[in-house]
Amino acid sequence: xxxxxxxxxxxxxxxxxxxxxxxxxxxxxxxxxxxxxxxxxxxxxxxxxxxxxxxxxxxxxxxxxxxxxxxxxxxxxxxxxxxxxxxxxxxxxxxxxxxxxxxxxxxxxxxxxxxxxxxxxxxxxxxxxxxxxxxxxxxxxxxxxxxxxxxxxxxxxxxxxxxxxxxxxxxxxxxxxxxxxxxxxxxxxxxxxxxxxxxxxxxxxxxxxxxxxxxxxxxxxxxxxxxxx
Amino acid sequence: xxxxxxxxxxxxxxxxxxxxxxxxxxxxxxxxxxxxxxxxxxxxxxxxxxxxxxxxxxxxxxxxxxxxxxxxxxxxxxxxxxxxxxxxxxxxxxxxxxxxxxxxxxxxxxxxxxxxxxxxxxxxxxxxxxxxxxxxxxxxxxxxxxxxxxxxxxxxxxxxxxxxxxxxxxxxxxxxxxxxxxxxxxxxxxxxxxxxxxxxxxxxxxxxxxxxxxxxxxxxxxxxxxxxxxxxxxxx
Numbered sequence: 001x002x003x004x005x006x007x008x009x010x011x012x013x014x015x016x017x018x019x020x021x022x023x024x025x026x027x028x029x030x031x032x033x034x035x036x037x038x039x040x041x042x043x044x045x046x047x048x049x050x051x052x053x054x055x056x057x058x059x060x061x062x063x064x065x066x067x068x069x070x071x072x073x074x075x076x077x078x079x080x081x082x083x084x085x086x087x088x089x090x091x092x093x094x095x096x097x098x099x100x101x102x103x104x105x106x107x108x109x110x111x112x113x114x115x116x117x118x119x120x121x122x123x124x125x126x127x128x129x130x131x132x133x134x135x136x137x138x139x140x141x142x143x144x145x146x147x148x149x150x151x152x153x154x155x156x157x158x159x160x161x162x163x164x165x166x167x168x169x170x171x172x173x174x175x176x177x178x179x180x181x182x183x184x185x186x187x188x189x190x191x192x193x194x195x196x197x198x199x200x201x202x203x204x205x206x207x208x209x210x211x212x213x214x215x216x217x218x219x220x221x222x223x224x225x226x227x228x229x
Numbered sequence: 230x231x232x233x234x235x236x237x238x239x240x241x242x243x244x245x246x247x248x249x250x251x252x253x254x255x256x257x258x259x260x261x262x263x264x265x266x267x268x269x270x271x272x273x274x275x276x277x278x279x280x281x282x283x284x285x286x287x288x289x290x291x292x293x294x295x296x297x298x299x300x301x302x303x304x305x306x307x308x309x310x311x312x313x314x315x316x317x318x319x320x321x322x323x324x325x326x327x328x329x330x331x332x333x334x335x336x337x338x339x340x341x342x343x344x345x346x347x348x349x350x351x352x353x354x355x356x357x358x359x360x361x362x363x364x365x366x367x368x369x370x371x372x373x374x375x376x377x378x379x380x381x382x383x384x385x386x387x388x389x390x391x392x393x394x395x396x397x398x399x400x401x402x403x404x405x406x407x408x409x410x411x412x413x414x415x416x417x418x419x420x421x422x423x424x425x426x427x428x429x430x431x432x433x434x435x436x437x438x439x440x441x442x443x444x445x446x447x448x449x450x451x452x453x454x455x456x457x458x459x460x461x462x463x464x465x
Contacts, residue, residue: 036392062277064255064257064260064261065260066273067264067265067269067270069270070270070273070274074273074274077281078281081281081285084285085284085285088285088289088292089288089292091292091296091299092292092295092296093292093295095299095302095303099303156393157393185393187393187394187436190392190393191391191392
């Protein structure tokens, strides 16, 4: 393996074990707000990925400067300034992308996962680890957003990655597929309650997989336990 | 201005001294000693706030022009959607007129009307307006009207209506909004300016009546606004 053990652990934590949504149950507000379609989920995920990596790096660089008594206001200040900067710069220099993603950028400020990573990880770790953690947490979050968006989109309108070419450019038009032709549509899934319902299914799915993995690792122990009980 | 070598050397030495001091000050051990001190905490918080505000201020000032330019381009694009290019040879963004619109309930006290001119004569007008009472918030629209009061085109700029039901007012979802082309206050009676459910001319959507009803009513009010100012708008 080209990654050291600690970096591999950070990656596994970010993507699966301690995933922002599945593991920490954070960031549910932006998650449920934008996952009506897979494309929106992807947009929000990518925007978050960039900002969380930058904020982790910034906070890690400044970690010795920040006394623990005032860490929360400083973190909030840094994250808010960073998000606003990205917002302004994108509006000016990547306006087409901004018209699609603009809504999500502002939502990132409300993403408690950023503050969570700053507090739990970046303020205690060297810069390289903090950047890697931000990247992996962002990646894990993006995966969940896309999975939830795709599940909701397929069940609500029968399509997948609709309008992806608006977000990623014309060359990604091949992503836009109609999964269920002549689908009548199931509105509930496009509305907020559908988000909650689908999220519950995904979390159950993740728990089941974890259980299976744990069972595989130590089948004998859990079997005897079950027998004794 | 030319500095003699001795001065440069002295300045260099001083700079190195300051850098050295900064490096020592930034040592984790030194910072750990400083962190519990109240004045250090105050200073750090103030320092971060200062850096953040300076950075944001500079970025905001330096991008303001570019952002305005982008917004103008967007507006121009929407104007072109509802006023055919053949009807004008002027820059509509520069030819504007403000008219009071408070009594028409279209979301603004003052409405900026963009004038389309050909050979200096007004051929059409265009303005943004809002249905403030959509099913889940305001529906922002833009409309082009020719000098006789006939609609050239209407488009929805932004809305928060239910996806899958109310969003058929968007031209990318259905061509419902194209039904307004050619309509005017003269060729439809006030009673016909309504959705079919209310005895009018325009379709409602299955599962969504409020969105099209409120859109039709707002377009009707927009036409009334134009009619009230028709004379001064088309003969500036």
